[in-house]
Amino acid sequence: ETWDMPMAYSASNFHSATGAEFAQCVTTGTGGEIEIVTHPSGSLFKGADIKRAIQTGQAPIGERLLSGHQNENALFGFDSIPFLATSFDDSAKLWKAAKPSIEKLLAEQNLTLLYAVPWPPQGLYFKNEVNSVAEMKGIKFRSYNNATSRLAELTGMLPVTIEAAEISQAFATGVAESMVSSGSTGYDRKVWESLGFFYEVDAWLPRNYVMVNSEVWAETADAHKNVIKGCAELAEYAGNWRAKEYTGFTLQGLRDGGMSVGPASEQMTGELKEIGVTMTNEWLEAAGDEGKAIVDAFKASQ
Amino acid sequence: MGVLRGLRAVLDYIYRLAEILAALCMIAILVLILLQMLARWSSEVFPGAPEYAAYFMAAASFLGFAAALNRGSHIRVSLLLNAVGPGMKRYVDIWCFAVSAAVVWYFCWHARQFVFWSWKFNDVSQAQDKTALWIPQSVMVIGGVILAIALTDHLLHLIFKGEHRIQHDNVETQEV
Amino acid sequence: MDYVVLVVIFLAVLFLLLGSGVWVGIAMMGVSWVALELFSNSRTIGQDMVSQIWSASKSWELAALPMFIWMGEILFRTRLSEDMFKGLSPWMAKLPGGLVHANIVGCTVFAAVSGSSAATLTTVGKMSIPELRKRNYPETMTIGTLAGAATLGLMIPPSLTLIVYGVTIDGVSIIKLFFAGVLPGLVLASMFMIYVAVYSKLSKSWNPSQEDGMSFMDKLKNSRFLIPVILLVLTVIGSMYLGFATPTEAAAIGVVGAWVLALIQGSLNWQTFRDSTIGAVRTSAMIALILAGSAFLKFAMAKTGLPKELAELIAGWEFTKFWLLMVLLVFYIILGCFLDGISTVVLTMAVLEPVVREAGIDLIWFGIFIVVVVEMAQITPPIGFNLFVMQGMTQHEMGFIARAAFPMFMIMVLMVFVLIAFPDLATWLPDNLRSGPGG
Ligand code: NA
Ligand code: NA
Numbered sequence: 082e083t084w085d086m087p088m089a090y091s092a093s094n095f096h097s098a099t100g101a102e103f104a105q106c107v108t109t110g111t112g113g114e115i116e117i118v119t120h121p122s123g124s125l126f127k128g129a130d131i132k133r134a135i136q137t138g139q140a141p142i143g144e145r146l147l148s149g150h151q152n153e154n155a156l157f158g159f160d161s162i163p164f165l166a167t168s169f170d171d172s173a174k175l176w177k178a179a180k181p182s183i184e185k186l187l188a189e190q191n192l193t194l195l196y197a198v199p200w201p202p203q204g205l206y207f208k209n210e211v212n213s214v215a216e217m218k219g220i221k222f223r224s225y226n227n228a229t230s231r232l233a234e235l236t237g238m239l240p241v242t243i244e245a246a247e248i249s250q251a252f253a254t255g256v257a258e259s260m261v262s263s264g265s266t267g268y269d270r271k272v273w274e275s276l277g278f279f280y281e282v283d284a285w286l287p288r289n290y291v292m293v294n295s296e297v298w299a300e301t302a303d304a305h306k307n308v309i310k311g312c313a314e315l316a317e318y319a320g321n322w323r324a325k326e327y328t329g330f331t332l333q334g335l336r337d338g339g340m341s342v343g344p345a346s347e348q349m350t351g352e353l354k355e356i357g358v359t360m361t362n363e364w365l366e367a368a369g370d371e372g373k374a375i376v377d378a379f380k381a382s383q
Numbered sequence: 384m385g386v387l388r389g390l391r392a393v394l395d396y397i398y399r400l401a402e403i404l405a406a407l408c409m410i411a412i413l414v415l416i417l418l419q420m421l422a423r424w425s426s427e428v429f430p431g432a433p434e435y436a437a438y439f440m441a442a443a444s445f446l447g448f449a450a451a452l453n454r455g456s457h458i459r460v461s462l463l464l465n466a467v468g469p470g471m472k473r474y475v476d477i478w479c480f481a482v483s484a485a486v487v488w489y490f491c492w493h494a495r496q497f498v499f500w501s502w503k504f505n506d507v508s509q510a511q512d513k514t515a516l517w518i519p520q521s522v523m524v525i526g527g528v529i530l531a532i533a534l535t536d537h538l539l540h541l542i543f544k545g546e547h548r549i550q551h552d553n554v555e556t557q558e559v
Numbered sequence: 560m561d562y563v564v565l566v567v568i569f570l571a572v573l574f575l576l577l578g579s580g581v582w583v584g585i586a587m588m589g590v591s592w593v594a595l596e597l598f599s600n601s602r603t604i605g606q607d608m609v610s611q612i613w614s615a616s617k618s619w620e621l622a623a624l625p626m627f628i629w630m631g632e633i634l635f636r637t638r639l640s641e642d643m644f645k646g647l648s649p650w651m652a653k654l655p656g657g658l659v660h661a662n663i664v665g666c667t668v669f670a671a672v673s674g675s676s677a678a679t680l681t682t683v684g685k686m687s688i689p690e691l692r693k694r695n696y697p698e699t700m701t702i703g704t705l706a707g708a709a710t711l712g713l714m715i716p717p718s719l720t721l722i723v724y725g726v727t728i729d730g731v732s733i734i735k736l737f738f739a740g741v742l743p744g745l746v747l748a749s750m751f752m753i754y755v756a757v758y759s760k761l762s763k764s765w766n767p768s769q770e771d772g773m774s775f776m777d778k779l780k781n782s783r784f785l786i787p788v789i790l791l792v793l794t795v796i797g798s799m800y801l802g803f804a805t806p807t808e809a810a811a812i813g814v815v816g817a818w819v820l821a822l823i824q825g826s827l828n829w830q831t832f833r834d835s836t837i838g839a840v841r842t843s844a845m846i847a848l849i850l851a852g853s854a855f856l857k858f859a860m861a862k863t864g865l866p867k868e869l870a871e872l873i874a875g876w877e878f879t880k881f882w883l884l885m886v887l888l889v890f891y892i893i894l895g896c897f898l899d900g901i902s903t904v905v906l907t908m909a910v911l912e913p914v915v916r917e918a919g920i921d922l923i924w925f926g927i928f929i930v931v932v933v934e935m936a937q938i939t940p941p942i943g944f945n946l947f948v949m950q951g952m953t954q955h956e957m958g959f960i961a962r963a964a965f966p967m968f969m970i971m972v973l974m975v976f977v978l979i980a981f982p983d984l985a986t987w988l989p990d991n992l993r994s995g996p997g998g
Contacts, residue, residue, distance in 0.1 A: 082600070083600055085862065091726070091727055091728070091909075092908075092909035092912065093728075093912070118864070120861060121909050122727050122905055122908070122909060123905075124861050124905045124906055124909070125858065125861045125862070126610070126614075127614055129509050129614075130610060130614055133504065133506060133610070134610065136504065137500060137603060137606055138602065138603055139601070139603045139606055139607055139610065149509045150509060152507045152508065152509055152510075152513045153505060153506070153507050153509075190504070219426065221423070224511070225510070226509070226510060226511060227430075227511055227513075230428070230430060230511060239423075239426055239428070240428055240430075241423055242419070242430070242431075242432065242433055242510075242511065243805065244433060244619050244805075247722075247805045247806065247807070249722075249725070249732075249733040249734060250717065250722075250733070250734075250799075250805065250806065251805060253734050254799060254800060254801070254802040255801075255802030256423075256802050256803075256804070256805055270733075271731075271732040271733070271734070271735075274732060274734050274735075275734075402837065402840065405840045405844065406836045406837055406840050409625055409629065409836060409839060409840055409843075410836070412622050412625065412626070412811075413626065413629075413811050413814055413815075416622065416626070416807065416808050416810075416811035417811055417815065419808070420803070420804055420808050420811070420812075424803070433619040433807075434619070436619060436622050437617040437618055437619045437621075437622065438617055440616065440617060440618065440619075440621055440622045440625070441613070441616040441617040443625065443840060443843065443844070443847075444616055444843065444844055444847030444848075444851075445616070445847075447840045447841060447843065447844030447847070448844050448847075448848060450840070450841060450844070451840075451841045451844040451845050451848070452582075454841055456841040456842065456844065456845045456951060457582045457583075457584070457844075457845050457848060458582065458583045458584075458845060458849065458947040458950050458951055459580045459581065459582045459583060460577050460578060460580055460583070460941070460957045461580060461956050461957070462578065462580075462956060462957065462958055463578055463579055463580055464580045465956065475579055475580060476580070478579060479579060479580045479581045479582075482576065482581050482585070482589060483581055483582055483585045486585050486588050486589050486592070487585065489592075489605065489608075490588070490605075490608060490609065490612070492605065493605030493606055493608060493609045494609045494613075496605070496606070496609075497606060497609040497610065497613070519617065520613060523612075523613060523616065
């Protein structure tokens with residue numbers, strides 16, 4: 082049996098590499114009875130279509146950045162609240178606190194979670210040096226969803242919508258001058274050609290989730306289920322390790338490209354934390370009791 | 384015969400209406416892109432503009448399909464159709480319309496289910512517009528059905544009247 | 560050996576549907592359906608079809624295409640295109656090849672405005688075909704050079720293909736790719752022009768109407784007719800490079816600019832507005848149906864794994880750099896007959912990228928190599944995008960257009976060897992034009 086596994090990022094991205102190893106592990110472990118074939122670069126389904134494709138059984142398994150779906154349910158955005166969990170350790174604690182709710186939510190959507198791997202922490206990219214929130218006023222900031230627009234609004238920046246394909250060109254021509262993203266996105270997109278500064282504010286660490294269609298999962302033999310679970314555990318471990326390694330690697334890459342890379346000024350960090358509190362509260366309003374339980378459990382574990 | 388004439392008028396009206404709506408969608412794309420640009424230049428925000436433009440893009444295409452068919456704008460390879468005699472040509476054309484109508488009706492059937500699932504799953508746009516996706520997707524189904532009706536219309540015409548109703552078909556006017 | 564059966568059945572169905580005259584977009588859907596039914600484990604083919612078509616149809620980047628088509632329709636329906644030829648013809652009439660060069664120059668200039676070859680083809684073709692016909696130029700040359708030169712839209716920046724390539728491959732800068740495309744684009748355009756010049760000298764049937772002899776001052780005076788279109792082109796390009804607009808937005812500026820020119824010229828009225836809008840709706844619907852078909856075909860190919868399998872076959876052999884490039888050239892020409900260029904890049908690069916890296920091939924250079932090959936795919940039958948667009952515009956038979964474009968295909972093959980012999984063509988500009996932060 083062949084399981085086609087759509088993935089959104091290019092084959093050399095560390096998430097795709099982790100996925101490819103997972104696929105290999107399952108194929109070997111089940112003696113080829115379940116062969117997982119990965120399709121990176123959105124070559125089978127585009128990122129935005131992957132969750133639905135697994136839900137409907139068009140793809141038995143796949144990987145998706147779930148925070149992309151927070152318009153559908155605010156809970157999906159738990160890993161993208163600015164300045165709530167700002168390190169790999171905190172992010173792991175937050176994930177532990179949220180896992181039961183997310184698994185329940187996914188189960189309602191005919192999805193079974195296999196593993197999740199974080200992205201490197203999100204930092205702020207700017208064309209010119211910025212040392213306080215006041216200095217951000219009026220800067221054209223690339224927003225791609227409601228949370229990033231709100232972040233722009235609260236910092237006084239001007240949110241401009243730039244589609245992913247137009248990012249590099251938008252920065253080169255000055256249509257946009259700033260964005261929030263991980264070091265790896267900036268590294269992949271070679272943004273040092275247009276942008277000068279990366280501030281490691283570690284705003285949040287979103288995760289990619291590998292999910293399987295629940296009906297397909299129910300039909301899978303127990304022995305195979307165990308193999309897949311084992312491979313998933315390995316993949317999660319390897320992915321976490323890679324994410325940490327990759328953080329340092331991409332930041333060095335940005336430096337080598339000529340960008341100034343470092344922590345934000347104390348003043349800016351403090352101001353951003355305050356904005357984080359505002360946005361956490363707004364998220365809590367949208368996510369209701371379940372969201373509150375997640376944040377409370379996370380704070381208790383810190 | 385009165386019923387048929389009435390049906391003919393209704394169908395032609397639907398094709399025409401779809402084309403006008405498609406043209407309006409095209410104007411909407413232009414306006415949305417311009418508004419987004421003007422908003423940015425004046426430090427304002429127009430959230431979701433690219434998504435709305437994209438929905439209108441899909442709507443313009445699907446609503447324009449039938450009219451493009453009736454005007455002979457859609458492309459087909461005319462090698463065989465030009466090589467055979469008029470009697471044979473009619474059978475080849477019947478085959479083409481039958482296959483095409485079948486494919487498009489198949490598409491419409493599944494598109495209807497696709498939209499139903501969008502509605503049932505509460506599939507909303509992942510961008511700032513937060514649009515419930517079944518709304519723009521419904522336009523795709525409507526446009527698809529109009530195309531399927533047009534293809535069937537031509538097919539029946541071809542079977543019972545001996546010729547289809549495509550104007551300026553690129554099959555008929557060619558060669559230097 | 561499953562794949563041999565797949566290829567045979569795929570080709571048989573494709574030729575049956577396309578050959579019998581089923582509309583191209585629908586034929587592509589049909590063949591995809593058969594391939595999925597027979598060679599995939601998908602139990603949701605109908606849903607796959609709809610989700611791929613929906614996802615391809617609602618695209619923001621795609622919205623630039625109808626805008627450029629609309630702009631072409633406006634220019635065509637007002638006196639602007641006629642004026643442009645009034646300005647150009649006295650200068651070009653004396654060149655060997657005459658006004659056919661206007662096709663190539665027009666495409667090269669418009670390639671800098673738009674990132675797609677279909678937009679370049681419709682805009683330039685709408686204007687130049689009637690004028691060249693009026694002057695009795697051989698139809699094969701008019702059509703062949705247009706179909707070929709319009710593919711420059713993919714090489715000269717901005718370019719959608721280079722963006723997709725740059726995003727698919729890590730470590731390759733899109734800006735550098737854009738720079739890399741400039742010189743090869745100009746060289747390729749010159750090669751087309753040389754071909755036209757030589758052909759005009761050798762062909763016995765070359766007998767276009769002669770332009771009236773004009774003094775130099777008269778020529779200069781006539782050139783004023785060029786000013787409006789030059790202004791329009793500069794506005795659109797300028798809006799992109801000065802940071803006022805993204806490429807998609809620049810297309811909208813082009814439409815407004817064309818309206819403004821028509822207004823100033825006094826040719827804007829309800830009739831031209833209605834006709835150009837309806838014309839643009841029909842042309843973009845025609846293109847959208849083919850894009851819908853190719854989205855489903857791309858999915859079917861990904862699902863059956865055929866392109867990936869072939870790429871893995873190539874990756875398994877050991878080649879020297881030159882022979883690797885030759886094998887890839889043949890591989891992409893064959894794939895390009897059946898898939899559009901961007902799909903071939905997305906479907907095969909994951910497998911071939913390591914092979915190319917390992918062979919020590921510069922990835923910027925390889926991007927330009929890929930673009931030339933993708934350009935070829937636009938004009939190779941049975942599925943060649945520019946052939947379809949050209950058929951829609953001229954009503955000629957597909958075979959006639961493909962034959963007319965064949966010399967351009969050969970010139971592109973020659974271009975690959977030029978690139979191999981002079982790799983600096985692609986790498987010199989990006990290496991020497993470093994744009995630092997803010998530059
Ligand atoms: Na271009
Ligand atoms: Na082709």
